[in-house]
Amino acid sequence: MEILNVDTSLSFLQNEKLLQVCVGENELLLLFGGEITATIEVPITHTQSGKSLNKIENFRTDQCTLTQLLGSKVISATLTEGQCLTLAFSNGDKLSFQSDESGNECFQITKKDKTYIS
Numbered sequence: 001m002e003i004l005n006v007d008t009s010l011s012f013l014q015n016e017k018l019l020q021v022c023v024g025e026n027e028l029l030l031l032f033g034g035e036i037t038a039t040i041e042v043p044i045t046h047t048q049s050g051k052s053l054n055k056i057e058n059f060r061t062d063q064c065t066l067t068q069l070l071g072s073k074v075i076s077a078t079l080t081e082g083q084c085l086t087l088a089f090s091n092g093d094k095l096s097f098q099s100d101e102s103g104n105e106c107f108q109i110t111k112k113d114k115t116y117i118s
Contacts, residue, residue, distance in 0.1 A: 001115045001117060002114065003116075004116045006079055012111055013074045013087065015074065017033045019033060020070070023060055025060075027039055028059045028066075034111070036111045037110045038107065040106075040107045042106040042107060044096065044097045045095070046094070047094040047095075047096075048068075049092035066095075068091070068093070069093055072093070075090055082098065084096055085098075
């Protein structure tokens, strides 16, 4: 397991197609090709093709807006100093999720046998 920081290379996410959006009781799972999974346990911001921001706090009621990302590829993945991860997709949408200050795990990305946490 590796803790994410601004120096962590996330290039393995580039060109990965989003295959599934799964909703759990308290988390959102994004399943990509290449055996990559992102598990998100904090509110996210969804920017739709440059339009207004949509903050999603309840994954069970708001997941329908995320299904439009299915089949899109990640064109960039950036992590800022404040532990905000932004995924930009080939359809023009962006997803951003921010670590909170609770010290709890907020999101993780798993690629095969390696897990990155924040």
